[in-house]
Amino acid sequence: MLLRYLKSLIYNSVAELRFTNTGKEKVNLEIPEIHSVLTTDPSRGVEGSYTIHLQTWNSGYVVLSPGKSYSFPASISAYKSSEKVQTIDGIVEMNKRKELVAEWMNNLVLETPEPVLNEMFAFSKIRACESIYETKSGPMHGPGGEAYYAAIWANDQAEYVDPYFPFVGYSYGNASALNSFRLFSKYINDEGKPMPSSIIAEGLDHFGVAGDRGDGAMVAYGAARYALARGSKAEAEELWPLIEWCLEFCRQKLNDKGVVTSDSDELENRFPSGEANLCTSSLYYDALLSAAYLAEDLGKGTTVVKKYREQAAQMEKNIDSYFASTVEGFDTYAYYEGNDILRSWICIPLVMGIDKRASGTIDALFSPRLWTENGLLTQAGTNTFWDRSTLYALRGVFTVGEIEKAMTFLKRYSVTRLLGSHVPYAVEAWPEGNQRHLSAESGLYGRIFTEGMFGIRPTGLHSFSLTPRLPEEWDRMAFRKIKAFGADFDIIVERVKGEIIRIRIEKAGKIILNKKIKSGTTILCNI
Incomplete structure (x- = not known):
């Protein structure tokens, strides 16, 4: 789950709960509608009491056939006593999370x-x-x-x-x-x-x-x-x-x-x-x-x-x-x-x-x-x-x-x-x-x-030394989309023969370094 203070200082965590029928018979699901509120101890809060809200969406009755899945979102959010409770769209928040993880991946x-x-x-x-x-x-x-x-x-x-x-x-x-x-x-x-x-x-x-x-x-x-x-x-x-x-x-x-x-x-x-x-x-x-x-x-x-x-x-x-x-x-x-x-x-x-x-x-x-x-x-x-x-x-x-x-x-x-x-x-x-x-x-x-x-x-700021260590049992390894040194580039390491390896660095679709070296040799790279 994405855990982050939002700029409004609302604490919000959203999860997707998925149920899959792995059996051979139909399964009946009864999804409750939940919205519970907890008020915290004011003596333990920097700004007094906070309210914590637990909520689910897409409640109801579902018949799940074999091999089929059903999912619904749930969220936990927290507010100061002076703040207005916001309407959270669990599907939208979950899609934001997926987009963010995709960026990292x-x-x-x-x-x-x-x-x-x-x-x-x-x-x-x-x-x-x-x-x-x-x-x-x-x-x-x-x-x-x-x-x-x-x-x-x-x-x-x-x-x-x-x-x-x-x-x-x-x-x-x-x-x-x-x-x-x-x-x-x-x-x-x-x-x-x-x-x-x-x-x-x-x-x-x-x-x-x-x-x-x-x-x-x-x-x-x-x-x-x-x-x-x-x-x-x-x-x-x-x-x-x-x-x-x-x-x-x-x-x-x-x-x-x-x-x-x-x-x-x-x-x-x-x-x-x-x-x-x-x-x-x-x-x-x-x-x-x-x-x-x-x-x-x-x-x-x-x-x-x-x-x-x-x-x-x-x-x-x-x-x-x-x-x-x-x-x-x-x-x-x-x-x-x-x-x-x-x-x-x-x-x-x-x-x-x-x-x-x-x-x-x-x-x-x-x-x-x-x-x-x-x-x-x-x-x-x-x-x-x-x-x-x-x-x-x-x-x-x-x-x-x-x-x-x-x-x-x-x-x-x-x-x-x-x-x-x-x-x-x-x-x-x-x-x-x-x-x-x-x-x-x-x-x-x-x-x-x-x-x-x-x-x-x-x-x-735009240079590094590179000392690749290719394991004996590998013929190849690579890093794609390295974002360091103010650039966006790939490093590909491939075995040529024995301890001899080829280093290739690609940037913006162009090869900017292509060199054969002995594994463990240090080379200098400018990006």
Whole structure:
């Protein structure tokens, strides 16, 4: 169902209920006419009591012959006490929903020989795109899950889903992403106060429970990646002060070993993260690289570009010297200094293309200590899993070129989520939240393919590097109607012979790139 605040602040959800006679005899259906009204507790409402209306249409008596179907719409809508109840046409609203889903399905279309991956990817677009609400402060993408609405987070929105929207080309999604960064920009300050973890109450307040979670690195990473992929110079110029401020905040948080300190991480002290954690420094590293690309396109000068690239190079060295460790027998990373238990977030350097300890890290991730039928455990020896780290890990394993291992575990995960007992989307966590389908995780699923399997890395407002990873058992894969970098284009990858593949990029009916390369080779593309 489409869940969105309408601009009148009426909450409206419409569903189509369909009954099909699968038997061999006629069935009599009696469809009730329902219109019930619930008045909420005024002490729990921002503006007092609200009325919630449940309504059905097309009631009556129907004889359903074998093989025939009958459907009727039902809606739930909510109003402030001062608002007039509107007449809702369930058929019209359902058709609007179908048109919107068709728009999502017709852009960023994944074509692979694996139907489960294609379908899971398609479903992930729906969940990532539908969770946007019109608020007093403009469109805000929210995690949802019956708890998180009309609010944004530095991780869920800025880091996870905002950089994904330009690829889908959903204008309301791009508007929500830009708006989220505008809201975070309001918290730029000269006192060295951190970015808030969450901006809440339709943008009117902010919230945090674990101090600085490395939110500046999250926002810098997401804003820079979004600006590049969006391909709009005007938007990039608007976001530049936010990116610059967040990077400087992180720089000032470096300890004497050159890694970024923070009070906690995105798990907000659910698990220990030490004085400095691997995730925050890795996000800062990638944000520096993206800022360098962006500065170059925006004409910020060679001094700025050189500064960010040198800081990124130094941060890569510092990450290795500070976090590199043998943990439970694996040559990988300690998530924080003194950490001696495997953690799922050791995957994060892989996502950023840091492959020095890829072999040991991948062995650790897919070992029985961390991998389960539900993906990665947050910490070895527990029963807790958060899908976000699994989704990052799968992307990272593709990024560093371990294609076959990545495929094996991507298919296992996708079958569980699409066809298992809690379907059809990526989930948040368990046992916390009982596997709610939070929206931004579906954006992370999509990025396994855009950034991992296809290896798209923005390098400018109208350019990217491409490192396609074609699995051995596939002869072909493609993305149709990619909307990023201010363009509309297709990428087709086909096997020529053995490890030799052909890359073809088509734009406006013309082939703008046609090249044979070895699988895993990086090429630069201008759109």
